[in-house]
Amino acid sequence: MPKTIRTKQLLEEFPLVLQNPNADVEREITVGDINRPGLALAGFLVYHPAERIQLLGRTELAFFNSMQETDQRSRAEALCQFEQTPCLVVSREQTVPDILIEIASMYKLPILRGRVSTTKLAGQLQRYLDLQLAPETMMHGVLVDIYGIGILITGSSSIGKSETALELVKRGHRLVADDAVEIRKTEEDIVVGEAPELLRNLLEIRGLGIINVMTLFGAGAIRTRKQIELVIRLEMWQEGTEIDRLGLDEQTTKILDTDIPCITLPVMPGRNLAVLVEVAAMNHRLKRIGYNAAKDLSEKLLHMIEEQENH
Structure with missing residues (x-):
């Protein structure tokens, strides 16, 4: 049976802060890969790996903030609608847009915010997931x-x-x-x-x-x-046992x-x-x-x- 962990374990293991307390932190994490959903925020959801942790760095949030409010709402709904998505993780203690928190809360998708840079946070999460989910x-x-x-x-x-x-x-x-x-x-x-x-x-x-x-x-x-x-x-050793003497x-x-x-x-x-x-x-x-x-x-x-x- 494949191993899984739950989103709440990330809150226990890392200095991450839950941005929407009513979210479902019991969501399962089943894969060790991490996704940066730039294409999903652009509206391209073909082959979107919804089962992965979605990591939002400075680039993704800057792009999201540059949209019109109607576009922000539709893209946030497209990103947060998947039940198999374990959580969104925001790096660098960036301010999470209110619309994103609102839509994520509607779908009970946890948003976690960390202090370190996107690259470091991705590396820390990847190492932890590789260890916890390894066969x-x-x-x-x-x-x-x-x-x-x-x-x-x-x-x-x-x-x-x-x-x-x-x-x-x-x-x-x-x-x-x-x-x-x-x-x-x-x-x-x-x-x-x-x-x-x-x-x-x-x-x-x-x-x-x-x-x-x-x-x-x-x-x-x-x-x-x-x-x-x-x-x-x-x-x-028993008498008559064959042993490779040369190796x-x-x-x-x-x-x-x-x-x-x-x-x-x-x-x-x-x-x-x-x-x-x-x-x-x-x-x-x-x-x-x-x-x-x-x-x-x-x-x-x-x-x-x-x-x-x-x-």
Whole structure:
């Protein structure tokens, strides 16, 4: 089901003032895009995106004020008539024309007025809407920031995810979320994870219980949210399990219809998982800038074989 927020949440999150108190602030905002309705005020309503927030800057209001009163009334009615329009937002603390307030109030369309410039206000609203309306899911795992790479560690319960995260924090890396990770798709091919508010900064270690990472290790040991760039799946090693020893087969996993590189690490006694995860992060950085050790070795071997065949 698509996510929605309500116009009243903009009043709670931003320093905006409602200009017509009788308006319906329960109107739903369903899309993250913002529209500047210059064409609508000019009378061209073909393809008008009525479901978007309508942002009126200095240009739009100057144009509206330049019209005759009859034109102002007809254009205001054309703009405010849509039930799916969540609100009109006016920037720079400009004076809202009385006719616009009158018509908007008739249709119970909220008019919100902000202090900042149109460009800044549009950017602030866009970032907020992108975050609030982004597709999201919840995954069981641990999200850590290692050398700037967001790594989601997954695996069955009690396999050692939280203990690995604790060791990584001790080695100077940062915890984002433990046990439950809220994941949002903020942009195309970009997914961002964070901890649910109730579990923020907390780690559950069997035998120790719940520990607060920020209290124990300081503010530098935690991070609020992080883009997920690599998934490491922990699996118990069993005799006969096939393991890619060279790393030539690059696997991916889908999170919110986004392909994320994925590595499977077998868990067995004596393996230092924290070090392996740390090295996986560094190796991922190298691959991102164009160097792949496995492919480089494969190419060298093929080159040696070709040389021997030629001789």
